[in-house]
Amino acid sequence: METTVIVSGFGGQGLLFAGTVLARAAMAADLEVLWIPSYGPEMRGGAAACTVIIADRPIGSPVVDRVDILIALSGPALERYGALVAPGGLLVIDGTMVEPPPSPDFEVVAPACTTLARAAGDDRLVSIVALGALIGRRPVVDPETFRDAVRAVAGAKHPEVLVADLEAFDAGLASVTRAPVTL
Numbered sequence: 456m457e458t459t460v461i462v463s464g465f466g467g468q469g470l471l472f473a474g475t476v477l478a479r480a481a482m483a484a485d486l487e488v489l490w491i492p493s494y495g496p497e498m499r500g501g502a503a504a505c506t507v508i509i510a511d512r513p514i515g516s517p518v519v520d521r522v523d524i525l526i527a528l529s530g531p532a533l534e535r536y537g538a539l540v541a542p543g544g545l546l547v548i549d550g551t552m553v554e555p556p557p558s559p560d561f562e563v564v565a566p567a568c569t570t571l572a573r574a575a576g577d578d579r580l581v582s583i584v585a586l587g588a589l590i591g592r593r594p595v596v597d598p599e600t601f602r603d604a605v606r607a608v609a610g611a612k613h614p615e616v617l618v619a620d621l622e623a624f625d626a627g628l629a630s631v632t633r634a635p636v637t638l
């Protein structure tokens with residue numbers, strides 16, 4: 456098993472943090488992991504992304520020409536990476552900010568990431584909401600393993616936002632496990 460995930464959007468949406476937590480959760484599950492950040496010189500608002508490759512065997516190459524799962528939290532991110540989603544893959548978009556592509560040959564889920572992040576206490580948690588949706592549809596790691604990774608990463612540097620991070624993840628998870636939005 457090898458799964459390639461791209462988490463993409465604008466700087467300030469917690470994309471690199473989300474990728475770090477996903478990678479940490481996969482390592483805790485004794486999986487092989489490769490994490491590659493990509494961002495421009497802007498502090499906030501510029502394009503940002505990270506690629507996380509998760510496998511049960513050594514990862515042969517960091518080159519990505521198809522992705523199994525794409526999180527696109529902005530229209531430009533979907534435009535840039537949307538064509539890379541493999542048939543049968545998964546696209547997670549922020550249903551409050553991004554229009555789904557017409558007639559995809561992959562699954563699309565569109566939780567209201569911005570709204571759910573705001574309800575959890577911080578707009579920057581949209582990527583954690585999206586990861587909840589991802590794990591709800593494609594459990595690349597167990598939800599509790601992911602929560603433990605959030606506790607380890609966020610709790611170490613910013614314990615004041617830990618509860619909000621966990622609430623955002625659970626909101627994303629619940630958004631697709633209770634009533635999936637499949638387009």
